[in-house]
Amino acid sequence: MNDIVSPQTRSRMMSGIRGKNTSPELLVRRLLHRIGFRFRLHMKDLPGRPDIVLPKHRAAIFVNGCFWHRHPGCRYATTPTSNKEFWEAKFAANTSRDAANYEALARGGWRVAIVWECATRTSEERNIEEELSNWITCGDTTLEIPKVVDGQLPAFSNLPSPTTDEPS
Numbered sequence: 665m666n667d668i669v670s671p672q673t674r675s676r677m678m679s680g681i682r683g684k685n686t687s688p689e690l691l692v693r694r695l696l697h698r699i700g701f702r703f704r705l706h707m708k709d710l711p712g713r714p715d716i717v718l719p720k721h722r723a724a725i726f727v728n729g730c731f732w733h734r735h736p737g738c739r740y741a742t743t744p745t746s747n748k749e750f751w752e753a754k755f756a757a758n759t760s761r762d763a764a765n766y767e768a769l770a771r772g773g774w775r776v777a778i779v780w781e782c783a784t785r786t787s788e789e790r791n792i793e794e795e796l797s798n799w800i801t802c803g804d805t806t807l808e809i810p811k812v813v814d815g816q817l818p819a820f821s822n823l824p825s826p827t828t829d830e831p832s
């Protein structure tokens with residue numbers, strides 16, 4: 665797919681319009697609320713300030729824009745053709761910061777979910793709701809929506825496994 669909009673325009677497109685119920689983060693909050701989960705927002709004392717935190721379930725949820733957070737293989741994760749080096753450096757900084765945050769959360773005993781913005785635009789709300797709800801109540805250490813077909817998100821590959829934790 666050709667790159668026909670400027671990064672600024674795409675950034676606006678992908679971040680949604682703040683303050684409206686169409687924004688991806690609000691969508692996720694709305695559906696969690698509907699199925700009865702209690703959560704907190706943007707906990708500053710946690711690595712990466714997760715968008716949604718369910719302390720009772722030790723679950724942290726990030727609703728990530730595909731462009732800025734570089735959703736692997738996603739058509740929205742394009743690289744602008746001008747100032748390519750600048751963008752590549754910026755993207756590399758973003759993704760390594762993300763990976764460090766996920767790792768720090770995992771080491772602190774948190775489970776981490778990423779809901780990519782494109783999923784909130786293309787998937788049925790019901791499917792997102794079901795996947796999140798399953799994961800929150802009985803799930804693994806990580807979740808990615810949409811799920812990767814093959815393997816796992818690179819940023820998740822370095823996470824400590826809970827089964828290898830040393831007793832403190």
Ligand code: ZN
Binds near residue numbers: 735738739740
């Ligand atoms: Zn995406």
